[in-house]
Amino acid sequence: MLLRRVTLHQLKIFTSLARHLNMTRAAEELHMTPAALSIQIKQLSGTVGAPLHEQIGKRLYLTDAGRLVYEAAVDVFGRLEQLSGELSADRGLERGSLKLSIITTAKYFAPHFLGAFCKLHPGIQATLEVANRDQLLERLKQNLDDLYIMGQTPEHVSVIAQPFMENPLILLAPADHPLASQSAIEPAQLADEPFIMREPGSGTRLAAERFFEQHDVRLKIRMTLGSNEAIKQAVAGGLGLAVLSKHTLTLDAASGAFAVLDVQGFPLRRQWYVIYPSTKHISSVARAFLHYITEEGASRSQQPVSEVIGREAV
Numbered sequence: 001m002l003l004r005r006v007t008l009h010q011l012k013i014f015t016s017l018a019r020h021l022n023m024t025r026a027a028e029e030l031h032m033t034p035a036a037l038s039i040q041i042k043q044l045s046g047t048v049g050a051p052l053h054e055q056i057g058k059r060l061y062l063t064d065a066g067r068l069v070y071e072a073a074v075d076v077f078g079r080l081e082q083l084s085g086e087l088s089a090d091r092g093l094e095r096g097s098l099k100l101s102i103i104t105t106a107k108y109f110a111p112h113f114l115g116a117f118c119k120l121h122p123g124i125q126a127t128l129e130v131a132n133r134d135q136l137l138e139r140l141k142q143n144l145d146d147l148y149i150m151g152q153t154p155e156h157v158s159v160i161a162q163p164f165m166e167n168p169l170i171l172l173a174p175a176d177h178p179l180a181s182q183s184a185i186e187p188a189q190l191a192d193e194p195f196i197m198r199e200p201g202s203g204t205r206l207a208a209e210r211f212f213e214q215h216d217v218r219l220k221i222r223m224t225l226g227s228n229e230a231i232k233q234a235v236a237g238g239l240g241l242a243v244l245s246k247h248t249l250t251l252d253a254a255s256g257a258f259a260v261l262d263v264q265g266f267p268l269r270r271q272w273y274v275i276y277p278s279t280k281h282i283s284s285v286a287r288a289f290l291h292y293i294t295e296e297g298a299s300r301s302q303q304p305v306s307e308v309i310g311r312e313a314v
């Protein structure tokens with residue numbers, strides 16, 4: 001039996017016959033004449049060394065050999081399909097696209113990561129959406145993007161969440177604030193200070209609220225602002241103190257307008273997560289970006305990032 005002589009063309013014809021169990025319909029599907037189809041099946045049967053089908057009354061049946069050949073043909077075509085997916089996945093890194101949605105505070109670093117990734121893969125078309133938490137959760141529900149960056153995993157959506165970088169929250173004061181020169185400030189000492197808070201729903205705000213609740217400190221909120229930049233301006237202008245991600249200072253580290261207070265328990269340790277719905281088949285580009293950001297983020301963090309939430313992501 002010289003099975004190596006079997007051609008893909010013959011297997012394709014045979015799988016069609018096996019599915020339809022009808023010569024005319026199989027021939028129609030393949031745009032060939034029943035006679036031509038019959039010749040190919042005979043040749044295949046000759047190579048295999050056994051009849052592949054039999055006719056009883058008006059009906060056509062597969063023989064045992066026919067069933068085995070059919071199963072093998074399904075395997076062969078399945079493997080070829082998989083190979084084609086793998087090959088186009090590789091090409092995807094040259095020509096694919098990446099849709100990334102990030103939470104407000106992530107705009108201080110995510111464009112940098114994305115820019116560096118796109119330099120490595122110049123054929124990739126990337127889009128970046130900056131949104132608040134509610135909008136991001138809505139986008140996630142509607143499956144609008146490949147990946148999301150957040151500082152807090154969503155509670156009511158099943159996601160894979162890969163932590164990739166520390167997100168320390170610091171307590172910011174104007175540079176000339178009396179507490180700026182003190183060390184190991186007790187949280188209770190802040191009870192009389194006016195605070196400028198992010199909007200409700202902000203991850204930063206939530207973390208700050210939790211911390212002060214745990215320390216039985218009721219904050220005096222002077223102002224609520226939905227923008228880190230606006231909060232920094234307000235702090236610099238002496239309107240109050242604020243809890244913000246350290247990343248928000250990336251660009252003004254040298255400005256001298258702020259002091260980072262040495263409060264016990266601070267910086268609050270949080271992490272950035274890259275997230276996608278747990279049932280999503282992420283593209284090869286998204287997977288490559290996830291891998292890239294995880295490695296880059298870890299190299300910028302002083303502490304090891306914690307475990308993946310959900311099943312394993314990469």
Ligand code: PGA
Pocket residue numbers: 103104105106132133150151152167198201202203204205245270
């Ligand atoms: P925020 O989110 O910009 O909404 O505060 C960031 C975070 O969750 O840390």
